[in-house]
Structure formats: C-alpha cells, structure tokens
Amino acid sequence: SAVISQKPSRDICQRGTSLTIQCQVDSQVTMMFWYRQQPGQSLTLIATANQGSEATYESGFVIDKFPISRPNLTFSTLTVSNMSPEDSSIYLCSVGQLNTEAFFGQGTRLTVV
C-alpha cells in the first residue's frame, strides 16, 4: 500500500488566480495520476504525471490550464491556473503500481469565488 499526503486539504481562491496542489507519497511509485471530481460528479482523469518528463493529458485537459510537475518518484504537483468558478472541484492525487489497485489521497477541495 501507499500513504498519500495532499496539501492543501481545502482552499477558497479568487477567480483569475492560481493554486498549486502538492502530493507526497511515502514510497517510490511507478505511476502518479491527477483526477478531478466536480460537484455531484464522478472522478475524471486529468493527466498522468510522468517522472522527469511532461505529463500526459487526457482529452479536454491542457497543460496551460493544469501544469503538472513530477520531479521524483514520490512527489508531484498540480497547478490550477487562471481559475474560474467552474474549476471548483475536488482534486485527487492517485498512485498506481503494477497489477494492483490505485491509492488515493484525501483530496483538495477547491472553491473559486
């Protein structure tokens, strides 16, 4: 298993600003992912955070809006840029290993006003 710490746990931000969310894992992991959960909705994959290279984004998500870093095998950040109220969501970090389940952080609850 893996223990995942996400910071901040929640934030209220002004529109037009940016927020960086941090994800720290207690062990080296192969894969790290970022998901978004909009109010009352399911989880949607934003991107795969690749160690030492650019993230791989899913359809509908772009690097300019959601820049991601992964400098090593235990840490990643997701930035939500130029925020609008539509970005109000829970953002979750997830880690995956070979042929087993994915583990999730507690999430960052973002409200944009």
Add this chain to the structure above:
Amino acid sequence: AQSVTQLDSQVPVFEEAPVELRCNYSSSVSVYLFWYVQYPNQGLQLLLKYLSGSTLVKGINGFEAEFNKSQTSFHLRKPSVHISDTAEYFCAVSRSNAGGTSYGKLTFGQGTILTVHP
C-alpha cells in the same frame, strides 16, 4: 477505450436489509475491476478488487462482488447493511495492456449513493 455504467444513481435501503449496487463495463481488452467507497468529505477507499482467479471476491466491511465476464458486470452486494454504510460507491476499471499488466489508471462509473435508513 473502456466505459463503466453504474445503473443506479441512488439506492435507499433500510438497515439490515440486503443491497446490490450494479456495475457494467465495456472494454475491448481485459480489465481489472474495483469498487471504491467515498464517505462524506473523505477520499476514496478500496472496498474490493478483481485482478484474476475466483470470480467472487470479498472485500472489507462485509461487501462482496462477482465478476461476470459474459455479462460484463461486477455487481457489489452486502447481505445486511448498517447505517455506517451510507456513502457513495464507485465502480472502476483499470485497463490492462496486451501483456496483461496494468498501472492503475482508472475509468470510473458515475457513482451510486447508498443511503441506509434506520
């Protein structure tokens, strides 16, 4: 590409009654299947998983699920629910490649809100 359909958005049930939460998936490749639970204002916790082997899998908190390949289903069941089971439940699939490996990238269903009434 995979997709997951949870057939019920909300399931109300009385305490100690049995419950079944339905999940169907579609995929052109073999998949691994999961059920996660999300309690209010919390992250996701794994209930159970099907990777291979026996099609009946048992998880935490008395839940179990059966993988049915012919019907592409992975329904979640519990014979007797408690008030504390009130939560949102997500069915998810993880794509495995031609070699049968998977690294945890998940596609989720829309979720089923289980509400247990006293």
